[in-house]
Amino acid sequence: xxxxxxxxxxKSFGALKVTDDVSxxxxxxxxxxxxxxxxAGKSTLFNLITGNLLSDRGSITLLGRDVTRISPMQRCLMxxxxxxxxxxxxxxxxxxxxxxxxxTHGRGLPEREVTDDCVRVLEQTELxxxxxxxxxxxxxxxxxxxxxxxxxxxxxxLLLLDEIAGGxxxxxxxALVDTIRAIHASGVTIVWIxxxxxALTSVVDRLLVLDFGRLIATGACDDVMxxxxxxxxxxxxxx
Amino acid sequence: xxxxxTILQGILLGGLYALFAAGLxxxxxxxxxxxxxHGDLIVLGAYLVMYLVGALGINPVLAAxxxxxxxxxxxxxxxxxxxxxxxxxxxxxPLLVTFGLxxxxxxxxxxxxxxxxxxxxxxxxxxxxxxxxxxxxGVMPLLTFASAIAVILVLNWIFYHTAMGRAFRATSDDPVTxxxxxxRPKAIFAQATGLAMxxxxxxxxxxxxxxxxxxTIGPARLIxxxxxxxxxxxxxxxxxxxxxxxxxxxxxxxxxxxxEWQILSxxxxxxxxxxxxxxxxxxxxxx
Numbered sequence: 001x002x003x004x005x006x007x008x009x010x011k012s013f014g015a016l017k018v019t020d021d022v023s024x025x026x027x028x029x030x031x032x033x034x035x036x037x038x039x040a041g042k043s044t045l046f047n048l049i050t051g052n053l054l055s056d057r058g059s060i061t062l063l064g065r066d067v068t069r070i071s072p073m074q075r076c077l078m079x080x081x082x083x084x085x086x087x088x089x090x091x092x093x094x095x096x097x098x099x100x101x102x103x104t105h106g107r108g109l110p111e112r113e114v115t116d117d118c119v120r121v122l123e124q125t126e127l128x129x130x131x132x133x134x135x136x137x138x139x140x141x142x143x144x145x146x147x148x149x150x151x152x153x154x155x156x157x158l159l160l161l162d163e164i165a166g167g168x169x170x171x172x173x174x175a176l177v178d179t180i181r182a183i184h185a186s187g188v189t190i191v192w193i194x195x196x197x198x199a200l201t202s203v204v205d206r207l208l209v210l211d212f213g214r215l216i217a218t219g220a221c222d223d224v225m226x227x228x229x230x231x232x233x234x235x236x237x238x239x
Numbered sequence: 240x241x242x243x244x245t246i247l248q249g250i251l252l253g254g255l256y257a258l259f260a261a262g263l264x265x266x267x268x269x270x271x272x273x274x275x276x277h278g279d280l281i282v283l284g285a286y287l288v289m290y291l292v293g294a295l296g297i298n299p300v301l302a303a304x305x306x307x308x309x310x311x312x313x314x315x316x317x318x319x320x321x322x323x324x325x326x327x328x329x330x331x332x333p334l335l336v337t338f339g340l341x342x343x344x345x346x347x348x349x350x351x352x353x354x355x356x357x358x359x360x361x362x363x364x365x366x367x368x369x370x371x372x373x374x375x376x377g378v379m380p381l382l383t384f385a386s387a388i389a390v391i392l393v394l395n396w397i398f399y400h401t402a403m404g405r406a407f408r409a410t411s412d413d414p415v416t417x418x419x420x421x422x423r424p425k426a427i428f429a430q431a432t433g434l435a436m437x438x439x440x441x442x443x444x445x446x447x448x449x450x451x452x453x454x455t456i457g458p459a460r461l462i463x464x465x466x467x468x469x470x471x472x473x474x475x476x477x478x479x480x481x482x483x484x485x486x487x488x489x490x491x492x493x494x495x496x497x498x499e500w501q502i503l504s505x506x507x508x509x510x511x512x513x514x515x516x517x518x519x520x521x522x523x524x525x526x
Contacts, residue, residue: 100402
């Protein structure tokens with residue numbers, strides 16, 4: 001079953017084509033990685049999927065329904081969860097309250113119906129011990145976990161992760177990858193943009209490479225990374 | 240000067256200022272909006288209570304109960320129709336608009352109720368007192384203080400124990416992220432201003448019962464309220480009560496030394512606190 005399908009999607013900011021005729025599908029239960037140099041249009045692609053940006057051309061299908069023109073809120077209710085590149089917790093709320101707010105408003109349910117789920121998500125993301133701490137006092141890893149937890153609290157079928165491993169130490173990165181792997185194993189489909197390649201390839205089954213808004217390669221991780229154009233574009237710029 | 244008496248009277252007076260300030264703190268805390276018409280809205284509330292007392296022949300507390308939903312609706316409408324349109328990164332437009340609102344309310348009240356000063360009659364309650372042996376406290380100031388505590392307890396309960404309160408706090412933290420979670424900040428702002436107007440109704444009740452009021456006394460009330468909010472740390476409700484008490488005690492001490500010094504000493508206390516704690520007594524943990 002296909003959970004997400006992009007069909008010839010394009011988006012321009014003025015004369016700049018940030019997404020150029022991109023087509024791909026994500027199967028239910030899959031974990032897909034998206035890589036590409038800075039400015040390749042990775043985050044824009046996420047904004048198109050969540051509906052924060054509307055595409056100029058092409059169509060986006062979510063769970064069999066054409067969502068090209070529907071609002072971010074409705075897509076969230078349909079099951080799209082997202083973490084942001086820069087964690088934006090509600091600093092003056094506790095960790096638990098951050099989740100409760102995301103869950104009640106992201107799913108349109110009263111608080112008492114979401115609290116059990118929130119506790120489960122806290123457990124899953126290893127934040128249970130920090131549940132009553134204010135979110136502003138969390139470490140970077142804690143904030144990244146909260147970002148993940150908040151996306152999970154909306155009960156997503158499709159989880160979009162935007163450079164969630166960036167800025168973490170090696171050890172923290174491993175801890176976070178374990179959590180993401182566990183979330184994936186629980187049946188959530190993941191699309192993950194990441195520069196930290198070893199973190200990414202330890203979770204995802206398939207890679208997709210973007211450059212100047214165009215999709216230039218897709219396939220199994222090792223195959224994609226072995227391709228000459230990928231090494232030139234990706235490693236040539238980033239290393 | 241009886242020290243204990245002066246301090247106690249000052250604390251009780253602080254309760255009145257905290258009541259004036261609680262609505263202002265609530266609105267400022269959630270949407271970072273300084274409502275320059277806040278004092279005038281209190282006066283408007285006092286006229287509404289007075290009108291209801293006269294029209295329905297009921298006691299002022301009951302009249303305030305009737306006035307509260309009307310004031311909620313008024314606040315909700317002002318936010319929806321006027322203030323939401325000017326809230327943004329620039330702080331000047333909301334200041335100008337609320338300043339304009341203040342002028343409209345003052346002149347509207349003068350047109351409707353003349354410039355004569357009025358009072359809401361509370362009967363024997365006005366002069367009732369409790370003799371504690373060492374000091375005698377007025378029942379009205381005691382009720383005012385108790386109401387201030389009750390208002391703050393209820394508001395804090397709403398803030399920390401209800402879905403609406405969490406949405407308030409999330410929006411206060413970061414309206415953009417809140418909107419990504421499915422919260423609609425403009426709807427939250429309207430609810431918050433409505434709630435603030437309910438608090439204003441309580442403040443109006445005591446303003447009207449304790450002293451004479453006329454359509455133009457709003458701005459002076461705004462200054463005390465604003466000082467209490469700033470001392471409190473901009474948005475903290477218990478801090479606002481502390482701010483009100485500090486100003487109240489300073490004023491009664493000033494008055495005890497020389498009646499001309501009452502107002503001035505309140506302002507001096509305010510400046511002194513700012514010198515020591517520029518962010519107020521209880522600033523937000525993360526800004």
